[in-house]
Amino acid sequence: METKAQMPTKTKIMKAAEELFAHSGFHHTTMRAITASAGVNLAAINYHFGSKESLLAAIFDAYLKPINAERVRRLTEVAEKARMTSVIPDLEEVMRAFLEPTLVLFLEGAGAEHFRIIIGRAMSEPNQAVRRIFLKRVMPVIDILLGLLQQSLVKSSQSEVAWKLRFALGAMSHTLSSHAHHSPFAMGDSKEPSEIVEMLIVFIIKGMQE
Amino acid sequence: METKAQMPTKTKIMKAAEELFAHSGFHHTTMRAITASAGVNLAAINYHFGSKESLLAAIFDAYLKPINAERVRRLTEVAEKARMTSVIPDLEEVMRAFLEPTLVLFLEGAGAEHFRIIIGRAMSEPNQAVRRIFLKRVMPVIDILLGLLQQSLVKSSQSEVAWKLRFALGAMSHTLSSHAHHSPFAMGDSKEPSEIVEMLIVFIIKGMQE
DNA sequence: GCAAATTTAAAACAAGTGTTTTAAATGTTT
DNA sequence: AAACATTTAAAACACTTGTTTTAAATTTGC
Incomplete structure (x- = not known):
């Protein structure tokens, strides 16, 4: 996941999560993997989405x-x-x-x-x-x-x-x-x-x- | 899972695992849930199957x-x-x-x-x-x-x-x-x-x- | 009966999980 | 400038995971 430099954090998270959920499934995809791939902070998911x-x-x-x-x-x-x-x-x-x-x-x-x-x-x-x-x-x-x-x-x-x-x-x-x-x-x-x-x-x- | 009193442990584990894997999927089913349902010791799975x-x-x-x-x-x-x-x-x-x-x-x-x-x-x-x-x-x-x-x-x-x-x-x-x-x-x-x-x-x- | 395989109990291990917190920094709006 | 929302960093929390270990008990095969 590159080319999402100017996206808002919320969008970056969703795009990264899509890719990882598709590749590895929901359960096997971790919050840390999502935020790392999105290039944002771990806490950002709970801040924007709650869970x-x-x-x-x-x-x-x-x-x-x-x-x-x-x-x-x-x-x-x-x-x-x-x-x-x-x-x-x-x-x-x-x-x-x-x-x-x-x-x-x-x-x-x-x-x-x-x-x-x-x-x-x-x-x-x-x-x-x-x-x-x-x-x-x-x-x-x-x-x-x-x-x-x-x-x-x-x-x-x-x-x-x-x-x-x-x-x-x-x-x-x-x-x-x-x-x-x-x-x-x-x-x-x-x-x-x-x-x-x-x-x-x-x-x-x-x-x-x- | 009852009615498996006289089964060998190996069979008890397989039957319990079948039920739990079907109900909750592989990843979501824990070793502890399997052995508890089978009524055997936690270590029995690794003893009989390795993993x-x-x-x-x-x-x-x-x-x-x-x-x-x-x-x-x-x-x-x-x-x-x-x-x-x-x-x-x-x-x-x-x-x-x-x-x-x-x-x-x-x-x-x-x-x-x-x-x-x-x-x-x-x-x-x-x-x-x-x-x-x-x-x-x-x-x-x-x-x-x-x-x-x-x-x-x-x-x-x-x-x-x-x-x-x-x-x-x-x-x-x-x-x-x-x-x-x-x-x-x-x-x-x-x-x-x-x-x-x-x-x-x-x-x-x-x-x-x- | 003896030896081997099986089973149990209980604990620990090392690693990973989602979530929360605290504090500071940055951006945006008015 | 002030007020507010956003984002980061880093750490901790509380919990669960598969696996391993140690020791004792029980069963089985010969």
């Missing part, structure tokens, strides 16, 4: 608030269209409304490359506090999504829909958190991020279809 | 050795059949040969209920040591599987096949590690484990198909 957990929550908010707003906006749009035309919402449209705002994390490698690993791992986090911080920010959107999916998948029971969504979220989170070090098998990196995202969406929609 | 990491490796071996043997047996069978009949291996047969031996962890709830959470989380583990222990035992089978998949998916490039497999493994690992506390959304538990497994396999095969 290590609140720092993570601040990072989640920074990324998830705009993403969630866009997810809700697009899901509402799909729901509205279905209501107006009296046709059940299209599965592909529903899933794209949820997936695409999330997967921009995969496309804009600039600042999001570390956070996408954090969020990709959050769902299966062993640490309960971390999981709680994550779920609190994601559950409301999942509820909206589930409601729409139950309309789209007319032949599937409520629990079948929920399981299909779980399979889909598993594929997505696993893809988000995949990076070189982490990869069980080297894949020809000939693929552009946009191609990977499109492959994932197609995979999920085909899998969910009745 | 905390070796204890985890022993747990992986106990489950993964028979599973891997069955996976290799079935994958070889499919490859042999394809060779004999001069027909490309069938995608569904290939994936079932890999998935079904794994997913028995989901069916036989008896002893495997904790380990399936451990293995489901292993792939996205932040802890590098844990990931290394896991990958060392899984990579050889993945290599065989990838080789067969590249024959089955004739229209897909090498990297497309690898990505499809990654999506599939994400869905699988996420399903394996799912349990009540961990669930972002309550799903009507009306589904039998065998139904869930079948839904997952169908989801994956449909998603991978060309």
Whole structure:
């Protein structure tokens, strides 16, 4: 972490923490490692954020608030269209409304490359506090999504829909958190991020279809 | 953890560790918690296993050795059949040969209920040591599987096949590690484990198909 | 029965953890 | 200039971690 000379301390801390949380996980990343990497004083984290957990929550908010707003906006749009035309919402449209705002994390490698690993791992986090911080920010959107999916998948029971969504979220989170070090098998990196995202969406929609 | 009065200490430790690793993750589970739950002395882990990491490796071996043997047996069978009949291996047969031996962890709830959470989380583990222990035992089978998949998916490039497999493994690992506390959304538990497994396999095969 | 392996108890070790404190210095706002 | 917020330095705090040690007890194998 260089090139953050003129950033305010609070931002320097968040950027350094993102990188370290992504690389080593929440628990294994120490306050001292974060502040050392950020080039600030150890006490600065507690001064600005109150605690290590609140720092993570601040990072989640920074990324998830705009993403969630866009997810809700697009899901509402799909729901509205279905209501107006009296046709059940299209599965592909529903899933794209949820997936695409999330997967921009995969496309804009600039600042999001570390956070996408954090969020990709959050769902299966062993640490309960971390999981709680994550779920609190994601559950409301999942509820909206589930409601729409139950309309789209007319032949599937409520629990079948929920399981299909779980399979889909598993594929997505696993893809988000995949990076070189982490990869069980080297894949020809000939693929552009946009191609990977499109492959994932197609995979999920085909899998969910009745 | 009760009902392990007459077990040897080594077994008591492994069973207690399974439960705690599944519930709280590797890093967050302490040696003192394991030995207390097992009802044995703190020093017993280092006496029998040498270290905390070796204890985890022993747990992986106990489950993964028979599973891997069955996976290799079935994958070889499919490859042999394809060779004999001069027909490309069938995608569904290939994936079932890999998935079904794994997913028995989901069916036989008896002893495997904790380990399936451990293995489901292993792939996205932040802890590098844990990931290394896991990958060392899984990579050889993945290599065989990838080789067969590249024959089955004739229209897909090498990297497309690898990505499809990654999506599939994400869905699988996420399903394996799912349990009540961990669930972002309550799903009507009306589904039998065998139904869930079948839904997952169908989801994956449909998603991978060309 | 004897020797070896196992198990226990209790304590200590060395290192690392998040957090807090005190005091001084620096920056920003008004 | 004065008042306030920010940042630093350095140390300490209270606690937990995996591992090791020493010594005594118990069990097991031959």
